[in-house]
Amino acid sequence: MNAGDLRHRVELQRFTETQDPVTGEIVRGFAKVTNLWAHVVPSSVREFIAAQAENSEVTGRITLRYRSDITNKDRIIYREKIYDILGVLPDPKSGKEYITLAIKEGVSDG
Numbered sequence: 001m002n003a004g005d006l007r008h009r010v011e012l013q014r015f016t017e018t019q020d021p022v023t024g025e026i027v028r029g030f031a032k033v034t035n036l037w038a039h040v041v042p043s044s045v046r047e048f049i050a051a052q053a054e055n056s057e058v059t060g061r062i063t064l065r066y067r068s069d070i071t072n073k074d075r076i077i078y079r080e081k082i083y084d085i086l087g088v089l090p091d092p093k094s095g096k097e098y099i100t101l102a103i104k105e106g107v108s109d110g
Helices: 045-053
Strands: 008-019 024-044 060-065 075-078 079-089 098-105
Touching: 008 060, 024 075
Parallel strands: none
Antiparallel strands: 008 024, 008 075, 024 060, 060 098, 075 079, 079 098
16 A cells, blocks of 8 residues: 555544533534545445445445554544445555455444
8 A cells, every 4th residue: 555545534433422511411422533544445336236236335445554443333534424334454464554444325323
């Protein structure tokens, strides 16, 4: 993975639960963790048709530098759209250079 390939700015968000200091109510939602440079690749029409035939939900993939803290409970914001993370795949050589996220467009409620 070349650094020049990581040209898309994405936001990593994580599900959180906080307590409202006034009401004591538990507030659930997503909070920003950080912004990351990534390579975003939407599914091609051919991949999309094949995925529909297999009832797959994958609508693209995002590749970014290795991070050990990203899970399928997190989500990505890219160009004002929300992408749920379906899986996290390490790079095939070292497993520590980059990761690829299988994503689907949608709203994750945690």
